[in-house]
Amino acid sequence: MTSWVATSVALALCITVASAVDVWNMEQLEQAKKGKDPVIRVRNINVPAGRTLDFQGLDGRTIEFHGRVTFGYKEWSGHLIIIKGKNINIKGMPGHLIDGEGHRWWDKCGGNCGKKKPFMIYTQLENSYVDGLRIKNTPAWCFAINQCSNVHYSNIDIDNRDGHTKGGHNTDGFDVHKSRNIRIYNSKVNNQDDCLAINSGWDIVFENNVCEGGHGIAVAVGGYDVNEAKNILIKNCKVIKNNIGIRVKTLLNGKGIVDGVPFDNVELKDIFETGIVIIGNYLNSGPREKPTGGIPIKNLNIRNVRGNVFPNGTNVLVNVAPGSPFGWIWDFNVWGGKPNKNCLGVPSTIADPCAK
Template sequence: MRLDQQSTISTCFITTNHIYTILPLTIFRLTYPHISHLQNSITTLLIFVSITVSTVNCRRHVSDGSDVTYAAINCRKHTAFLTDFGGVGDGKTSNTAVFRSAIQNLSQFENDGGSQLIVPPGKWLTGSFNLTSHFTLFIQFGAVVLASQDEGEYPLIEPLPSYGAGRDGPGGRFSSLIGGSHLTDVVITGDNGTIDGQGSIWWDKFHQKKLKNTRPYLIEPMYSNQIQISNLTLVNSPSWFVHPVYSSDIIIQDLTILAPVDSPNTDGIDPDSCKNVKIQDVFIVSGDDCIAVKSGWDEYGIKFGMPTEQAIIRRLTCISPDSAVIALGSEMSGGIKNIRAEDITAINSESGVRIKTGPGRGAYVTDIFVDKMTLHTMKYVFWTTGAYGQHPDPGYDPKALPKIDRINYRNVVADDVQMAGNMGGIEGDPFTGFCLSNVTIGLSDKPKKVQWNCTDVSGVSSNVTPEPCDALVDKGSIECEYPSDPVPIDTVQMQTCSFSTQKVLM
């Protein structure tokens, strides 16, 4: 086993371009599962969509010492490889005990410069395992962490205290594939290595109503701080992909997240009762919301009382025909505030930013700021739901009404849209403080007859096409608010880290 002190070398740079993105046939099939057999026989199909993106280019530098470099919030003094602990990358042999043993062994270095566990090329079958503090899990290019489909590889744990129940059934929760609780300074990264949740068996059980416990999530840090998840491809999670909960100071960036668009509840990234979060440069194809901001469920979330706040989402590209690009809720009973979203692109998705809540949720969604959305082929641009059902149990208080206020959207361009705005609040509890400015919406060939449905909502608008409902009062020439000060998480300086290996062909 190698336990070597490492040096640092610069590695990444960012470029921003207006480009034509190319979606390969595999993504097209995920997005359009009804494609005909004849069309499936086509070996090459490219879809071009003009979007503005920022590309993070990470060069895999190789020096005389065969160094692999990467960007991280902290570097590590000690390095080991999964094979040093007996790992077998044949895609058939379980490595659950190997991952657990390796991380337990490396935890001794938490207070001695930290450690990094390298997953080399191969297919590494494993069940659930937990990480340790001051630790990096690095998944190399060509490596696949392959989630076991054996329920016995996922210990059962209690429901989240802010939820009171599992999301899939009355029992507890299966442990997430990669998790950990009360951790500090954890990095899950790679040079575009893959984590494959092999979720199809779980989706089938969900559809067949055979689940008594909630499906595993792919990555779930709990009660933790200083978390980085980056430079990976995540595919086919059993349920939510990335679910930081009760945590703070989180950077999630440079991810590709893919699931079939008909897969149940495969949310991409769900920050839940978290503070100081950055999500940027991610591409998501999902069977549910690409990003869902959450904070607990009904009376349990109200009692727990931990909001999600101070978050920024930037340079997100989403494909989700049946769900939202960004959802606020529906589990928002601890509150959601001070959320920014900028440079958002959607292709063939149900709605842009959707607020989901209802009686029993309580709390608030406030101080939401959205700037620059480019949307292609949408059912709705603006969607607000005040009648969302789904409760953990009958004990919720129907008089616990949410407060929705100060919701700002500006610089939105959309085309091929069926309906501009479907905005509903709650009778006796109107949603207030909406602001829409500089919004241009092009309609589909068969748009809905009514373009704006505004019920129990109020706000202002400026330069919005098609003309919005009377509840969004035209204020002439104004610009909706978007904060100019940096979010706290943007002040975090990334380091350039490295490890040396002679085991991998470079």
């Protein structure tokens, strides 16, 4: 009996070892794609300049990050990492780091001018999980969540705090486009742009996250091939030392819809410019002209959004086309900044939020 047990344990260990493959360079990754090992362990890879760490064709497999992943320097507009497929499990293992060494690209211009800067991670996933990744110093934008469905992003740490003094810009945490049933939770972002920017999507939850140093949490609709954001829940989050707390911004002269956006239990702390921003005249170069109502903002529910704005800032700004918003419910307490007496388009169903 003892011999049989020992043999069984040994066999099980062999099967476990054989079920994973270690990848130390790009060539080994290409070989691993051709194999059938259900687990690929990425270990201390240095990706050559101008090349992408490409995880495609890996449906049903697990990708584990071990050690440090780094990238050669090149000015280009590609992606440092691409992950596409179905039923993929992405896991960050203890002690790992995906290090973009973004200071090599940072020039205070971001994606608008200066050096060409690559995206950090492009994901196009279905029925998948991304968990536990530690990411540092992205050249510009971090996560592109594009045409994804049924995907969880959890326990992710995006640390771009060095960019505050070294010229980081447009270092968005999570950018969501044309995606459905997305959950982003238990994560941290320290950056120099939006913590979350939802350009379009349906049934998206952003919960139990901490945003520090950037431009706040944004639903930003307009200017894309799909301009629709519906059923977006922002819940139990903290926004610390950002220039904006939360905002919904729609493109000037754009067409589309924003419908069903609850901000529920969001704590704002030490906001520099404006606590809550709702505008219908957004342009990339900054808001201007009178707001247009081609992207109406419906069922905007602000519940228990609270915290302080610095004295030179503004508590609340609303500038939307009169008659375009519908079904707003607001319950908030933002203090410390100046009231804005020039708000436009506030629906008659709620008390003027700008008077506080």
